[in-house]
Amino acid sequence: MKPYVFIARKMPEEIVNKLADRYEVGMWEKEEEPVPKERLAEECQKADAVFCTITEAMSGDMLRQSPKLKVIATMAVGYNNIDIETAAELGIKVAHTPEVLTETTADLTFALLMAAARRVEEAALSIKQNQWSSWSPFHLTGRDVFGATLGIIGMGRIGEAVARRAAGFNMEVLYHNRSRKKEAEDRLGVIYTGKNELIERADFLCVMAPYSKDTHHLIGKEEFRRMKPTAILINSSRGGVVDEKALYQALQNKEITGAGLDVFENEPIDSAHPLLELSNVTATPHIGSASVKTRMAMAHMTADHILQALSGEELTHRVV
Numbered sequence: 001m002k003p004y005v006f007i008a009r010k011m012p013e014e015i016v017n018k019l020a021d022r023y024e025v026g027m028w029e030k031e032e033e034p035v036p037k038e039r040l041a042e043e044c045q046k047a048d049a050v051f052c053t054i055t056e057a058m059s060g061d062m063l064r065q066s067p068k069l070k071v072i073a074t075m076a077v078g079y080n081n082i083d084i085e086t087a088a089e090l091g092i093k094v095a096h097t098p099e100v101l102t103e104t105t106a107d108l109t110f111a112l113l114m115a116a117a118r119r120v121e122e123a124a125l126s127i128k129q130n131q132w133s134s135w136s137p138f139h140l141t142g143r144d145v146f147g148a149t150l151g152i153i154g155m156g157r158i159g160e161a162v163a164r165r166a167a168g169f170n171m172e173v174l175y176h177n178r179s180r181k182k183e184a185e186d187r188l189g190v191i192y193t194g195k196n197e198l199i200e201r202a203d204f205l206c207v208m209a210p211y212s213k214d215t216h217h218l219i220g221k222e223e224f225r226r227m228k229p230t231a232i233l234i235n236s237s238r239g240g241v242v243d244e245k246a247l248y249q250a251l252q253n254k255e256i257t258g259a260g261l262d263v264f265e266n267e268p269i270d271s272a273h274p275l276l277e278l279s280n281v282t283a284t285p286h287i288g289s290a291s292v293k294t295r296m297a298m299a300h301m302t303a304d305h306i307l308q309a310l311s312g313e314e315l316t317h318r319v320v
């Protein structure tokens with residue numbers, strides 16, 4: 001009998017065919033909605049491999065009830081939706097897709113930074129709502145990006161790619177990371193600082209840390225209190241790294257000037273979310289890696305991970 005692969009989100013034909021050439025394949029067909037939890041659990045029970053994304057919660061309980069499962073390949077760099085410890089304990093391999101999305105995600109991060117700095121969303125909306133009565137000296141004035149200080153918390157691949165973009169804007173780049181990266185300092189001219197110093201000096205605070213128990217609410221009330229009132233927070237990593245309630249208070253009380261957010265604590269959010277009421281929030285719906293080329297590269301890499309695992313080869317990007 002051929003191994004069974006379940007693809008948890010609808011994928012283009014060229015991706016499905018890559019797997020269907022060798023295996024029996026099942027796929028959740030609805031484009032806009034994730035597979036319900038119960039159906040995912042049923043599929044996992046019979047699957048040898050699961051192709052998932054960030055919308056599928058691969059819980060420990062579910063993994064324990066999936067006796068045939070050999071590999072989970074997620075089409076994402078972040079894997080906080082997967083119970084990695086249980087997967088390791090059960091000998092289920094887990095693979096993710098770093099590298100291919102680095103530059104695309106850094107582009108979006110920088111786009112959010114610039115949009116929040118120059119109030120692009122507010123400005124665009126004002127003109128569409130017929131609110132441009134005259135050029136006026138201080139109308140919609142924002143913050144300069146060129147020559148400003150950028151603080152990056154979490155200097156992984158995407159943090160480095162953001163720092164490279166900042167060099168073109170003559171920015172001073174401070175970073176804080178679990179471990180100091182001297183080689184990156186020489187290569188990129190970035191400066192290592194303690195977390196508090198970075199937060200106090202940054203004009204733009206860019207959160208790039210992966211989400212885990214250790215980074216839960218890494219930026220909260222205390223951190224907002226330390227930030228400059230002119231500073232802008234950018235988050236394109238995971239919502240849970242920032243305490244959203246504290247962020248709302250800080251924005252409303254003008255403890256900070258603005259925020260550019262691509263991620264939220266509980267996704268998806270809708271237009272009733274309190275952060276979206278604020279004109280100093282620029283928000284996008286978790287589209288960091290969403291270019292056609294990058295999403296296709298991620299999908300191919302995810303399918304390749306399944307091919308590799310089921311044929312006993314090394315996985316290109318294995319987590320456990």
Ligand SMILES: O=CC(=O)O
Nearest residue numbers: 075076077078289
């Ligand atoms: O958020 C997206 C990813 O982790 O790739």
